[in-house]
């Protein structure tokens with residue numbers, strides 16, 4: 001073992017409070033250190049050359065660079081090491097700037113601390129292994145689950161890029177929620193026209209559409225999934241590299257809320273019903289009520305969240321009705337008007353100008369009477385109670401999680417959030433990813449969304465998947481968990497905790513196996529295994545223990 | 553007399569370690585006795601590593617991970633939370649509960665990170681007297 005240690009002054013940044021010259025001298029005699037030197041700026045061109053030359057001249061096989069924080073100049077130093085003919089995993093970075101010279105001002109203390117940190121780095125690099133990134137073949141094909149706008153936009157992008165797409169739709173035809181809508185906001189676009197455009201963008205050569213189809217099981221891992229389909233009673237097997245889940249969301253079923261006599265009185269309808277009927281039988285000067293937030297922001301049914309799109313649906317219904325029945329009295333009962341999409345606020349004003357009355361209230365009590373439907377509630381702005389009669393009550397429905405969420409979550413082993421929508425890997429940074437590599441989520445199935453957002457998400461998820469499978473091969477991050485099967489007791493604890501579903505239990509040999517391509521490298525399994533039979537390469541127990549010893 | 557308190561901190565690469573880098577860039581000061589080991593996820597920290605550090609001379613150990621619900625690996629930090637809690641119960645028997653701490657630190661919370669460290673350091677220094 002021959003270690004090269006390079007210390008950086010970083011101009012005055014490190015050298016100002018750390019005696020770099022002393023340290024480089026000190027480590028000259030340290031076990032396994034072949035060469036130890038310091039330099040004003042290691043990241044400069046001459047600095048890089050100096051490292052390369054020293055490595056070659058002294059036949060060094062591993063390197064410690066004591067300089068700025070490891071995330072800075074990450075690629076630069078890796079490249080230098082590669083050019084010097086070494087494997088990039090033989091490099092250990094030690095932060096003597098962000099973790100030493102910049103957080104203390106006493107030169108003696110700082111020098112002592114830097115000494116400890118460098119020692120720890122040297123001890124850690126003793127354990128370095130020249131990992132090779134493994135190349136595995138992967139399928140240039142994918143499964144898109146759900147033929148709504150999100151699934152369609154994902155499929156059109158991927159098929160246009162020459163990726164084979166298997167589009168699996170549970171219903172009899174493509175289109176999802178939009179099939180049931182006529183005009184959609186914003187801007188009164190025709191829903192069927194939008195669907196037509198999306199479908200026409202599918203590159204037929206690369207898309208196989210299965211309607212009336214569902215998935216029964218999925219096994220394998222990123223790059224090579226085997227999917228069992230049930231297409232109208234017939235079984236079919238597919239091999240795909242990745243999966244996009246776009247199974248949409250479901251409008252709330254108002255009959256689930258007992259105090260709403262929906263389905264028992266024809267004068268109570270939903271905005272969806274309005275889309276279906278062309279003519280309503282209403283008296284002249286009809287009195288119409290629009291109720292927002294039915295099945296939303298309602299703790300009593302376990303739905304505390306805002307469904308985001310139903311305010312717009314309520315506004316649109318009010319506007320349409322007022323337009324069709326100019327002599328009508330239309331009153332909207334809302335909790336808050338959240339007209340979120342572009343142009344939404346302007347549309348809200350337009351609806352008010354049209355003469356629709358807005359009353360702030362929770363969903364009022366609905367009491368059907370012979371001569372009309374009585375609404376009783378409290379105006380939450382004035383605190384006064386109201387009782388008014390209407391000829392028609394329109395419910396603007398909240399949005400619930402995907403119907404098959406639980407089932408798909410079990411088959412694909414991807415998590416759901418507390419409301420039953422699919423959970424993104426990170427709400428801000430990775431909104432289309434699931435914890436499982438190669439499986440993405442898009443559209444309404446990860447939370448209520450409008451059409452624009454769903455189309456965008458479908459395309460974004462497709463793009464992420466495309467960049468993973470396009471090459472037909474994948475480089476596997478070498479820092480993954482490995483198991484000593486001799487030690488494994490087969491308790492399967494690790495299998496239960498692995499967030500990436502990378503651990504497979506072999507029933508015959510009664511031990512586990514780790515799918516390297518799937519492993520995310522968290523190390524949870526290594527720390528949970530009671531038999532200490534798993535190690536995380538790059539962060540082994542021995543390495544961490546040696547490191548902490550040097551620090552004490 | 554200056555008490556030399558040694559603290560080993562395990563910091564998750566995705567959050568707390570980044571915060572520690574940022575603390576440096578912001579030139580926030582904290583005692584030199586605190587040294588940090590980078591781990592891929594707070595859940596990598598085996599209780600055995602913590603016990604070992606305490607036996608081998610650390611006055612305190614902290615584990616710093618992402619806030620609940622923000623783990624890069626989805627649920628790693630929930631395991632960390634349970635594990636540290638259990639380990640604390642055990643350490644309590646030896647009156648060593650105060651030597652172990654768990655922090656939730658996001659990548660942007662450099663100041664909070666430093667405050668937590670300083671507070672822990674102060675506490676350990678006082679109990680060492």
Ligand SMILES: Cc1cc2nc3c(=O)[nH]c(=O)nc-3n(C[C@H](O)[C@H](O)[C@H](O)COP(=O)(O)OP(=O)(O)OC[C@H]3O[C@@H](n4cnc5c(N)ncnc54)[C@H](O)[C@@H]3O)c2cc1C
Pocket residue numbers: 145146147148149150151168169170171174175176177178181183184185186213214215246247248249250251271272309313403404408442443444445449450451452454
């Ligand atoms: C009443 C109402 C009115 C709306 N009005 C508007 C509007 O005016 N403007 C607007 O922007 N948005 C509107 N929306 C929202 C819009 O409908 C959604 O944003 C959009 O449909 C989401 O698209 P999606 O592809 O994610 O899901 P969906 O459209 O729900 O499509 C999901 C598809 O997946 C299929 N599927 C389900 N489970 C499975 C399974 N297990 N296997 C295979 N396939 C499966 C379904 O059959 C469906 O075809 C409205 C929603 C509702 C409920």
Ligand code: SF4
Pocket residue numbers: 483487488489490491492493494495511512528529530531532533534
């Ligand atoms: S936790 Fe350890 S012993 Fe148990 S199955 Fe996994 S590897 Fe084997």
Ligand code: SF4
Pocket residue numbers: 480481497498499500501502503514518519520521522523524525526536
């Ligand atoms: S390190 Fe272990 S627990 Fe983490 S993803 Fe890999 S196999 Fe799963």
